[in-house]
Each structure stands twice: as structure tokens, then as C-alpha cells.
Amino acid sequence: MALNTVIESLGVYTPEGRLSTKELVDGCKVKPVLDLEELTGIKTRPIVADGEYAIDLAREAATRCFDISKYKPEDIDLVICTNISRYNGPNWKAGFEPSTAALLARDFDFSNAIIFDEPNACAGMFTALFIADAYLKAGFAKRAMIISGEALTCLARTAQKEMSAPFDPQMACLTVGDAGAAFILELTDKPNTGFHEMDVFTVAQHCDLCIGTYSKEPHGGFVMYTDSIKIHQIAIGMTAEHIGQMVKGTKWENSENHHYIMHQTGTRAIKTTRKSINDWVGKEVCSEKNSIVNVTERGNGASTAHFVALWDHIKNGTIKSKDNILFAVQSSGINLGVALYTLDDLPERVMNWNKIEQRDAVKEAM
Amino acid sequence: MGIKIDTIGLYPNKNKTVKTALELCRRAAEPCIKHSAYKKEDIGLVVSVSVYRDEYFCEPSFSSFVQNDLKINHDKIDSLGAKTLSLDVLNGSLGFLNACQLCAAMITAGKVKTGLIVSSDLVNGNVSEKGDAPGFLPSGAAMLIAGVQNGGSGFKTFHFKTYADMQAACESYMFHDVDHMTLIFKRDPAVEDIYLQAISKGVMEFLKKENAKLDDFDMIVPSQISSAFIAKMARTLGVKKEKMIDVTREGGDLFNASLPAAMDYIFKNKSPEPGQKALIINVASGIQVGCAVYEF
Numbered sequence: 001m002a003l004n005t006v007i008e009s010l011g012v013y014t015p016e017g018r019l020s021t022k023e024l025v026d027g028c029k030v031k032p033v034l035d036l037e038e039l040t041g042i043k044t045r046p047i048v049a050d051g052e053y054a055i056d057l058a059r060e061a062a063t064r065c066f067d068i069s070k071y072k073p074e075d076i077d078l079v080i081c082t083n084i085s086r087y088n089g090p091n092w093k094a095g096f097e098p099s100t101a102a103l104l105a106r107d108f109d110f111s112n113a114i115i116f117d118e119p120n121a122c123a124g125m126f127t128a129l130f131i132a133d134a135y136l137k138a139g140f141a142k143r144a145m146i147i148s149g150e151a152l153t154c155l156a157r158t159a160q161k162e163m164s165a166p167f168d169p170q171m172a173c174l175t176v177g178d179a180g181a182a183f184i185l186e187l188t189d190k191p192n193t194g195f196h197e198m199d200v201f202t203v204a205q206h207c208d209l210c211i212g213t214y215s216k217e218p219h220g221g222f223v224m225y226t227d228s229i230k231i232h233q234i235a236i237g238m239t240a241e242h243i244g245q246m247v248k249g250t251k252w253e254n255s256e257n258h259h260y261i262m263h264q265t266g267t268r269a270i271k272t273t274r275k276s277i278n279d280w281v282g283k284e285v286c287s288e289k290n291s292i293v294n295v296t297e298r299g300n301g302a303s304t305a306h307f308v309a310l311w312d313h314i315k316n317g318t319i320k321s322k323d324n325i326l327f328a329v330q331s332s333g334i335n336l337g338v339a340l341y342t343l344d345d346l347p348e349r350v351m352n353w354n355k356i357e358q359r360d361a362v363k364e365a366m
Numbered sequence: 367m368g369i370k371i372d373t374i375g376l377y378p379n380k381n382k383t384v385k386t387a388l389e390l391c392r393r394a395a396e397p398c399i400k401h402s403a404y405k406k407e408d409i410g411l412v413v414s415v416s417v418y419r420d421e422y423f424c425e426p427s428f429s430s431f432v433q434n435d436l437k438i439n440h441d442k443i444d445s446l447g448a449k450t451l452s453l454d455v456l457n458g459s460l461g462f463l464n465a466c467q468l469c470a471a472m473i474t475a476g477k478v479k480t481g482l483i484v485s486s487d488l489v490n491g492n493v494s495e496k497g498d499a500p501g502f503l504p505s506g507a508a509m510l511i512a513g514v515q516n517g518g519s520g521f522k523t524f525h526f527k528t529y530a531d532m533q534a535a536c537e538s539y540m541f542h543d544v545d546h547m548t549l550i551f552k553r554d555p556a557v558e559d560i561y562l563q564a565i566s567k568g569v570m571e572f573l574k575k576e577n578a579k580l581d582d583f584d585m586i587v588p589s590q591i592s593s594a595f596i597a598k599m600a601r602t603l604g605v606k607k608e609k610m611i612d613v614t615r616e617g618g619d620l621f622n623a624s625l626p627a628a629m630d631y632i633f634k635n636k637s638p639e640p641g642q643k644a645l646i647i648n649v650a651s652g653i654q655v656g657c658a659v660y661e662f
Contacts, residue, residue: 084425092542094424096417096549098533099457102652105530114526115654116457116464121426127453130477131468138474140467140524201449202412202427204434205441212425220542224425242445332426333452336445 003187004194005133007346008143011065012311013057013180014046014298021045024156024174033166036174041267045177045299047153054085057180058100058149059107061304065182066108068353071143073108076184078135078144079115082124082303084212085151085222092154092220104147114141121210122263122331123200124148124303125181130200130337132185144185148303152176155212158221172210172226175266177299181307193344197246200329200337206234210332226332232269235330239338240276243328246338248281255287258324259313263331264295264305273328286326292318314347315354321345367513369470370520371660372480373402374630376623377506378615387419390486390506391432398508399436399482406438407448409510410478411469414454415461415622418487418500422540422549427454432484451478458650459589459621460526461485462507463658466625467524469511480512485622494543497550502621509626519640522659523576527568532653535560558595561649562602568655569603569647576659580605583645583659585636587611587628590620599647611644624648629660638662 021037021044037043048057058081066073081100088095088103095103101115114135120127125148132144159173188194209231212224239262247253262270270293274286294309301308306327313319321343329337375398377390384390391414399406414429429452434440439450455465462485469481488504514520535554540547554560573579580586586609588596593614600607611628614620620627625646632638639662646658 086424086539088539089541092540092547094540096422096538096540097458097651098537098654099652101457102528102530102533102654105528105652106533111528111530112526113528114464114467114524115528115652116455116461118453118455119424119427120453127451130451131453131472134468134471134475134477137476138471140471140474199445200451201439201442201445202430202433202452203440203442204430204438204450204452207426207430207434210425211421211423213421213423214540214547216547218545220545220547222424238442238444245445333430335426335430335451 003189004196005136005185006188006194006344007183008186009065009069009184010307010311010346010350011061011068011182012308013060013064015048015052015178017047017049018044019047019153027160028163029161030163030165032171039266039268040175041296042175042299043296046179048151048178053088054083054149054151055088055100055103057151057178058083058104058147061149061180061182062104062108062147065184068349069184071184073110076110076143076145077113078132078141079110079113080128080132081117081147082119082128083148083150084119084121084124084302087151087154087222120335121333122302122305123329123333123335123337125307126327126329126337127200127335130198133195133198136185136187142186145182147182149180150302150304151178152302153178154222155224158215158223161219162217162223169225169227170223172228173224175300177301179298179301179304179308181304183307193342196340198339200335203238203334203336206334231332231334235334235336236273236276238336239273239328239330240280242336242338243277244280247285252326252340253281253283253285255285255290258326259290259292259319260286260326260328261292261306261309262328264298264309265300266295267293314350319347321347367474368516368518368520369473370512370514371629372404372510372512373398374626375508376627376630379505385490387416387486387488388431388435390488390504391484392435394506395436395482395484395508398510402510404480404510404512408479409438409482410450411472411481412438412450412452413465413468413481413483415465415483415485416487417456417458418489420490422491427452429454458652459624460648460650460654460656462622462625463646463648463656466511466521470521473513480510483509483511487621489549492546492548494548494550498553500551501619503615503618505620505623507623507626519661522661525572525575525657527571527655529564529653532560532564535653536651560653562598564653564655565599565647565649566602569657572657582643584642585609585611585632585644587625587644587646589648590614590624590627
């Protein structure tokens with residue numbers, strides 16, 4: 001019998017700092033013509049502290065992941081880092097070599113693991129999950145760890161300086177938030193648990209709709225240019241079909257049966273995707289009730305978004321052990337992915353860790 | 367199932383007329399696909415391993431540009447039928463070997479039939495004079511990897527090792543220098559000796575794990591850094607220089623193109639007999655050592 005891949009542990013770190021959309025928009029030289037908060041639903045997002053970078057977010061998330069896991073770093077034999085952001089030091093330092101995975105090998109004993117970076121825009125962690133599933137099933141690895149630290153609000157800071165039109169290609173930079181996420185995968189022999197289906201592919205003819213690079217302006221920094229309307233139109237339409245093909249005629253047609261975690265770009269985009277999915281399937285499979293939304297407080301965390309959403313909703317009690325989740329991924333590229341997943345007792349273990357963390361924090365404060 | 371190299375395409379760019387990473391990829395990948403037994407729609411995976419690419423961009427994946435440029439299932443309007451996943455594997459000059467294993471995993475797990483790996487590291491932007499020269503030759507390389515039912519030949523075991531304590535020996539990064547963003551390369555003057563130290567440890571560990579000895583291999587396929595480096599590596603490992611595949615060129619490291627260039631040379635010039643084995647030994651920033659066995 002084929003074994004399923006299961007998330008053995010999950011760790012998320014979001015920096016304590018918060019940056020509101022109002023503050024961001026107020027700081028723009030040329031303000032967007034649209035009410036960004038109304039359009040995206042994003043009220044605030046986590047922001048790194050001075051001197052805190054992408055690698056720090058990744059390290060913190062991995063540390064939490066190991067706290068919850070039964071494994072130690074030396075037990076991991078595949079490490080894939082998927083952060084788009086390589087913003088790792090003062091003066092807009094962005095590392096090319098060594099890879100993020102190799103940098104983390106200074107903090108964790110990954111000396112015997114297969115390690116590499118696999119950034120794939122906002123689909124990075126999901127693509128790495130797809131790859132890791134292959135390594136596990138092919139017998140090339142027993143335990144895989146996927147890590148991402150996204151320090152992205154630097155894009156918003158550059159956009160504040162550079163946006164020159166009320167509907168500017170850098171406007172999407174004002175939606176991002178900072179976060180780190182990490183999870184460990186292994187095979188399970190429990191047939192009702194883990195990933196039942198997963199698929200991801202690239203519609204490359206639209207690869208130029210969102211480009212992230214460095215600023216050519218004297219102030220430096222990083223920029224992202226997005227054709228938001230076109231990328232959303234294509235990604236939402238194709239996601240509806242992709243999900244529809246996977247769930248139609250299956251138990252996943254029952255909207256009470258599972259949660260939907262879609263890419264967290266904005267509340268309106270999630271609502272439109274929901275409607276498109278239901279239109280395609282011909283019934284309400286994705287409802288307001290079963291859609292996970294955390295973009296209002298987290299912003300778009302790029303590759304970390306799905307796993308920060310999972311973490312947040314485990315912690316607030318919405319997602320519980322044994323629950324079913326449909327992950328839907330859209331990113332520049334354009335990458336589209338869907339996965340059907342049944343949780344084991346991970347939510348209980350995350351909650352137990354959370355209680356210990358809170359107790360330790362109280363002790364420290366006393 | 368065996369995982370074999372189906373075809374290799376190279377574009378050495380000796381006169382440096384090609385100025386973009388995307389075009390280097392195209393010039394290497396087109397003949398690679400053309401001479402293959404597979405059609406474009408059979409390619410389920412496109413992996414770019416180029417660390418240094420046009421505009422130094424970080425989103426989307428460079429491979430999605432390559433997929434689009436080569437028109438490999440690029441214009442899908444739904445999720446049905448043949449499709450392709452594009453992704454980048456970034457890991458210094460070890461990316462190509464990582465990508466070979468990745469393709470092997472994806473094929474073995476039944477997720478794809480074939481995978482196309484491309485590399486075209488090229489610096490066409492600002493480089494800081496405060497650091498070292500990039501040190502590698504901009505060239506294009508492509509390799510199509512496929513599963514074969516015979517199971518006897520192709521990639522065998524892979525082994526990777528990271529020596530994080532040696533990591534300071536080489537790094538590269540972008541930074542803001544007064545009024546512009548620039549790329550800087552920093553290498554310890556003794557970086558080659560540090561590489562050799564890591565190789566020595568990594569290879570010994572690999573041989574012990576596999577219960578093998580260097581005499582078991584007919585050829586050694588090293589990173590194509592320079593002829594002098596390869597000669598030193600032969601001395602460090604205690605193997606005859608003739609056993610080392612040296613396709614280096616004057617003026618720089620072949621970087622991620624090392625493995626496809628060396629394997630292409632073997633297929634075209636060494637007429638390997640069935641059962642002969644090559645030991646691939648790659649070294650990269652990190653410091654990382656990758657070993658793999660390829661059986662012909």
C-alpha cells in the first residue's frame with residue numbers, strides 16, 4: 001500500500017513589530033488611487049525589527065519546528081529552503097552564495113543532509129512539499145524539512161519611495177508581510193492521514209506578470225513589479241478549474257468536511273476565488289465558513305502564507321486534529337497547485353507547545 | 367528503474383557573444399531536446415540551477431522563463447493533459463548535481479517522465495571592484511534526464527556533505543554601495559585548498575559508507591574549476607591524473623556547467639563500456655561536497 005506524506009511538525013515565527021496599511025499608504029510619495037485596506041482587507045502585517053532579516057525568521061521558525069518535533073536536526077536528511085527574500089544584512093545585503101540552506105547549517109546540524117534552496121515565488125514551500133513527497137516516496141530521504149524566512153516589507157519601503165502613479169505596478173508591494181515558517185515531513189502508514197492528492201504545475205507563458213529584483217534607483221533596495229489585475233484573473237480562473245477537477249464527485253464536495261487554505265493575497269481575491277470554485281463545481285464547496293483567512297492581520301507572507309495560516313488557525317482553535325484541509329496555491333510563474341490533506345494530531349501538539357511557551361514566558365516575566 | 371542521462375546540450379559561448387542567461391539556456395537546451403527520444407510535452411519538470419541570472423531577479427523562478435522560452439507546455443489553459451512544473455534549485459555550483467537527484471526522485475516516485483536541467487550562470491550587471499572577479503565562465507548547459515526500465519545503468523547513489531565550519535571561504539551577495547546596488551564576490555585566497563580539504567573528508571566518508579574504494583571507479587568527474595585544481599585533487603585523493611576528466615577552459619571555472627560538460631565529454635570521447643563507473647565529485651560554497659556514481 002502506498003504511504004502518505006504527513007506534516008510531522010510545524011513551526012511559525014512572526015516578528016512582534018506591526019505595520020498598518022494606513023501607515024504604509026501615508027508614507028507613499030504618490031498614494032494609490034484605490035483604498036488599499038478596503039481592496040485587500042489587510043489592516044496590518046508583521047514587520048521585522050531593525051537588524052532582523054530573512055535568515056533570522058527562517059532560523060526562529062525552524063527552532064520552533066524542532067521544539068514541536070520528535071526529531072533533532074541530525075535526523076533530517078533533506079532540507080529545502082524556499083524564501084524569495086535573501087535580504088540578510090545591512091545596506092540591503094542579499095546573499096547569493098552560500099545558499100540559505102547552507103547558512104542554516106551553521107545553526108542546525110544538517111551536515112549529513114541533502115540541502116538546497118528552491119525559491120519558487122509564493123509557491124516555494126508548496127513546490128518543496130511536492131518535491132519532498134517525491135524524495136520520501138522514492139526512498140531518497142526519510143525525513144524532509146522545508147524552511148522559509150520571508151523578510152518582504154523592505155519591498156513596501158522601496159515602493160513608498162518609487163511609486164509614481166496612482167495605479168502603480170509596485171502597489172502589490174504594499175500588501176506583503178514578514179514571517180518565517182518551517183515544517184517536517186515523513187511518511188505515515190495511516191491511510192486516512194496525510195496528503196491524499198497533490199498537484200502543481202507552471203503556466204509559464206505568464207511568467208512576466210510579476211518580477212522581483214533590485215532597485216536601480218540611487219536609494220537601492222528591492223522591488224517587485226506586478227500586473228495585479230491580469231495575474232489574478234488568470235490564477236483565479238485556473239485555480240477554480242484545478243480545484244474543481246480534483247474535488248468534483250469526491251467527498252471533498254461536502255463543504256462541511258474541510259477547510260480551504262488559499263494563497264493569502266487579499267480578502268477580495270479570496271472571495272472571488274471562492275465564487276469561481278463554486279461556479280465551476282456547480283455547488284457551494286468553498287464557503288465563507290470553511291475558508292481560512294488571516295491576510296487581514298498577516299499581509300501576504302509569500303511562500304510562508306499557507307503555513308502561517310495553518311498555524312494561526314490551529315492556535316485559535318479553528319483547525320483541529322483529524323480535520324481535512326484543501327490547500328490551493330497560486331504564485332507568479334504562474335504556478336498553480338492543489339493538495340488534499342488530513343491532519344493527524346499535529347494541532348494538539350502545537351497547542352501543547354503553545355501552553356508550555358506561554359507558561360515559560362510568564363515565569364520569565366515574574 | 368534506472369535514471370539515465372538521455373541527452374546533453376552545451377553552448378560554451380567561447381567568444382562571449384551571448385549576453386543573457388536566458389539565451390544561453392536556449393542555445394544549450396534546444397539541441398538537447400532535439401536529439402532526445404522525448405518530445406517537449408513529455409518534459410514534466412524544468413529545473414534551472416543558475417545562481418547568477420539576468421537582472422539578478424529573484425521572482426518568479428528563472429526556470430519559468432526558460433519553460434516559456436522553449437515553449438514546453440507553457441500555454442496551458444486548464445490542469446488536464448501534459449503539464450510541466452518549473453522550479454529553481456539554487457546551491458552554488460552544486461545545484462546541477464542536486465537537480466540530477468531531484469529529477470531522479472521525481473521520476474522514481476512517478477511524478478514525471480523526464481526532467482530538463484539547465485544552467486547558464488552569467489553576470490551581466492554591476493560587480494563591485496571591492497571584491498573578487500566572478501571567476502566563472504558564462505556558458506549554457508542542459509541535460510535531459512529520464513527513467514529507463516532496464517535498471518542497470520544511470521545514476522546510482524548520491525551523497526552530500528556540508529562543512530559549515532569552512533563556510534567563510536567564499537560568499538557572494540548584493541549590497542547598496544553609496545548610490546547603487548552591486549554584486550560582490552569574496553573568496554579566501556586559499557579557497558581551493560579549503561575545497562580540497564572538504565573533498566578529502568567528503569569522499570572518504572562516501573567510500574566508507576558505500577564500502578567502496580577509488581579503484582572501483584573508471585573515471586573521476588570533478589568540478590571543472592581549473593586544470594591545476596584537478597591535478598591537485600588527483601594528488602589529494604591519490605588517484606592517477608589520467609583518471610580525472612578535465613574539460614576545463616582557460617579563464618575560469620565552469621561552475622554549474624561542470625557536470626554536463628564533463629559527462630558530455632565522456633559520452634563523446636571515452637566510449638564508456640557498459641558497467642564502467644564514473645565517480646562524480648562536486649564542491650561548492652557552503653562548503654559542500656556532493657558525490658554520485660554514474661554507471662554506463
